[in-house]
Structure formats: structure tokens, C-alpha cells
Amino acid sequence: MRSKEEAHDYRYFPDPDLLPLEFTQAFVDDLKAQLPELPDQKRSRFVTGFGLSPYDASVLVAERESAEFYETVLAGLADKARDGKLAANWVINELFGRLNKESVAIAASPVSAQQLAAIVDLIGEGTISGKIAKGLFEIVWQEGGDPRALVETRGMKQVTDLGAIEKVVDDIIAANPDKVEQAKAKPQLVGWFVGQVMKSSGGKANPQAVNDLLKSKLGI
Numbered sequence: 508m509r510s511k512e513e514a515h516d517y518r519y520f521p522d523p524d525l526l527p528l529e530f531t532q533a534f535v536d537d538l539k540a541q542l543p544e545l546p547d548q549k550r551s552r553f554v555t556g557f558g559l560s561p562y563d564a565s566v567l568v569a570e571r572e573s574a575e576f577y578e579t580v581l582a583g584l585a586d587k588a589r590d591g592k593l594a595a596n597w598v599i600n601e602l603f604g605r606l607n608k609e610s611v612a613i614a615a616s617p618v619s620a621q622q623l624a625a626i627v628d629l630i631g632e633g634t635i636s637g638k639i640a641k642g643l644f645e646i647v648w649q650e651g652g653d654p655r656a657l658v659e660t661r662g663m664k665q666v667t668d669l670g671a672i673e674k675v676v677d678d679i680i681a682a683n684p685d686k687v688e689q690a691k692a693k694p695q696l697v698g699w700f701v702g703q704v705m706k707s708s709g710g711k712a713n714p715q716a717v718n719d720l721l722k723s724k725l726g727i
Contacts, residue, residue, distance in 0.1 A: 549574055557581075557591025566599055572613050573603075576620050583624030590631040597627055601644055617648045625654040634658060636665050638710045666711045669720070672704070675712065676720045679703045687725060694727040 544552075546568045553564040568574045580594045581587050602623060606613060626643055629635045635643065635658060643654055643663060658664055666672060679700055680687055690696040697718070704717045 546574075553577075553591075553595070557587070557595065559592055559595050563595050563599055566603075567595065570613075573598075576602075576613055576616075579620035580624045580627065583621050583628075584631075585628050586631060590627050593631060594624070594627045597623060597644075601641070605648065617651070618644065622647050622651075622654055629654060629658060633667065633713070634664055636710065636714060638705075639663050639665060642710075664711070665713055666708055667713045667716065669716060672708070672712050672716050673720055675704050675707050676700075676717065676724060679707065680721075680724060690725050691727060694722075697721050697725065697727060700725070 550561070550564040550568045553559045553567060554561055559567075566573070567577045577595065577598050580598060581591060584590050584594060602616065602618060603613075605611075606616060611617070623644075626640055626647070629643070630637060630640050643657060646652070646657055646661075647654060683700075683703075686696070686699060690700065700721050701714065701717050704712055704721070705714065
């Protein structure tokens with residue numbers, strides 16, 4: 508289909524006024540040593556080091572500011588190995604989602620990387636649940652402040668006292684005998700009881716403890 512396939516057909520020729528560039532291997536090695544971590548390398552480190560999916564890692568390294576924000580969050584975590592993936596989920600889904608919705612650049616984020624790291628730490632150590640964390644995130648977004656201090660002053664700690672949770676579970680079971688029979692016939696209906704207990708506790712009960720207690724008491 509084409510007749511012009513050679514360089515001379517396009518009038519390509521070396522410029523006689525440009526001198527050839529010659530680099531020593533030492534110069535090339537020095538440049539290589541000074542290169543920062545490249546996106547592909549960073550993506551691989553996020554996947555192998557913190558258990559991120561290739562997609563999540565790609566989202567984080569797509570922009571330098573995004574990768575730097577995530578790494579600042581990581582630096583503020585008490586246990587990077589434990590919470591690196593959780594931190595990525597919060598950066599991508601909660602923070603980036605809100606920034607996009609509000610048309611705010613990451614550099615102007617109302618929630619700093621240090622504040623987000625504190626929220627992730629609170630979830631990871633079991634002080635607050637994921638649901639409480641979303642409410643805490645909203646408070647920090649709107650008002651600012653130290654997440655740990657806010658959890659203390661506003662009584663947002665997750666209830667992990669099994670005795671207190673058990674009382675709520677017993678009350679819900681006693682008030683709904685018909686639902687108890689249905690749940691015994693269809694174990695998947697235990698989710699209804701979990702929802703009622705969480706509602707009764709203001710979302711502060713530990714979901715796993717609630718689920719375990721319900722299964723034990725309902726015999727499923």
C-alpha cells in the first residue's frame with residue numbers, strides 16, 4: 508500500500524552541525540543511581556509489601572500526589588503490615604471519593620494524611636468500627652481535630668464488653684420469638700438480629716462479637 512519506506516524518501520539525514528554525544532558508563536550509572544522510585548516499582552512494592560490489588564496500587568501511583576499521600580498515611584500507621592490494605596481502601600474509596608465529589612484537589616484535602624492514619628489505626632486496633640469510622644471521618648472533614656481526641660470526647664469507642672453486648676442480644680431475642688424460630692430454620696436471617704443489636708447499641712457494638720453471640724444463643 509505504501510511506496511515510501513526508506514528514510515531518504517522523507518528527506519531524513521544526519522545534521523552535520525550536531526556533534527555526537529558520548530557518555531561514559533560511570534556517568535550513566537550515576538544518573539541511574541539518582542533516579543527516584545519509578546511508578547512501576549512503587550506499584551510492585553505496594554502489591555507485594557501491603558497486599559494491595561494491582562488495580563488499587565495502580566490508582567495510587569497514577570499521580571505523584573496520590574502516591575505521596577498514601578505513603579504519608581503509611582508512615583503514620585502503628586502497624587503498616589497489618590493496616591496497609593485498609594489504609595489504601597480508605598484513601599481510594601473514602602478520601603478520593605469525597606475529594607472528587609467536592610471537586611477538591613488532594614493538596615487541599617480537609618483531612619490530612621496524619622488524620623486519616625489515626626482513623627485507620629483506631630479501626631485496626633478495634634477502638635472503633637468501620638461504621639463509626641465513617642462518622643468520625645465526616646467530623647474531621649467538616650470540623651478538623653485529632654481523631655483520637657474526638658473519639659474520647661464524643662464517646663465514639665466501640666463496645667467490646669461482652670457482658671454489655673450480651674444483655675442487648677438477650678433483649679432483642681426475647682422481644683422477637685417469631686424471628687428466632689425463622690432464624691433457626693434459615694440461619695442467614697441472623698443478619699436481621701445483628702442489625703437490630705447494632706441499631707440498639709448506636710452502632711457501637713463490636714460486629715464480630717455480636718455475630719458470635721447470636722449464633723451461639725440461637726444455636727445456629
